[in-house]
Amino acid sequence: MxxxxxxxxxxxxxxxxxxxxxxxxxGEEIARFELAGEAGSTDLISLEPSLNSMRALLSVTYEIELLAGSATAFDYSIMMTGPGSLTVFTAEGQQRDKRDDNTPEYATKTSEQVIKTFAVPAPGEYLLDWRIVPDKARITSRSISLRRNVExxxxxxxxxxxxxxxxxxxxxxxxxxxxx
The missing domain is CATH 1.20.58 (Methane Monooxygenase Hydroxylase; Chain G, domain 1)
Structure with a gap:
């Protein structure tokens, strides 16, 4: 007992x-886009409904000085559009880091977030528009990956x-x- x-x-x-x-x-990763700068668009990717359900994931590696309390590392906004400017999904959010004591700590972290699980409505070319703006962090790399046939x-x-x-x-x- x-x-x-x-x-x-x-x-x-x-x-x-x-x-x-x-x-x-x-599921299976079908695309990975390495992102440069604070905003932009990915290359077109051909998708079809047989890939459903799909999931988009965001991975950001950053350096941050953690102080007492909570600090916003970065904000993100991502939108996927398809044929005929059809909006498949939009997602916005922020990465926050917290430290309980007053001793400064420099840390390198990687944030991996599920942005959205979505369905491809029709076959065609799709595009991701993104904006990832650092706040208290220095971003060293960022990428978006798409996975097909996810659970x-x-x-x-x-x-x-x-x-x-x-x-x-x-x-x-x-x-x-x-x-x-």
């Missing part, structure tokens, strides 16, 4: 990690992982309170 909370926490973390890894790596987020496994982790933490806290 003493090992049950630790086992539940490890199972929960394992399930959560597996679901996240599977979500970002499922959806496995929500039942994610819920099971969160439940195992939460139950393990609760049992651990309860056990510690009883021993005091």
């Amino acid at each position: 003493r090992k049950l909370p630790v086992l539940l926490i490890l199972v929960g973390l394992g399930l959560i990690g597996w679901v996240g890894y599977d979500y970002t790596t499922s 959806p987020l496995r929500i039942p496994y994610l819920i099971a992982g969160v439940a195992c982790f939460g139950l393990g933490v609760l049992l651990l806290i309860r056990k510690r309170r009883k021993s005091i």
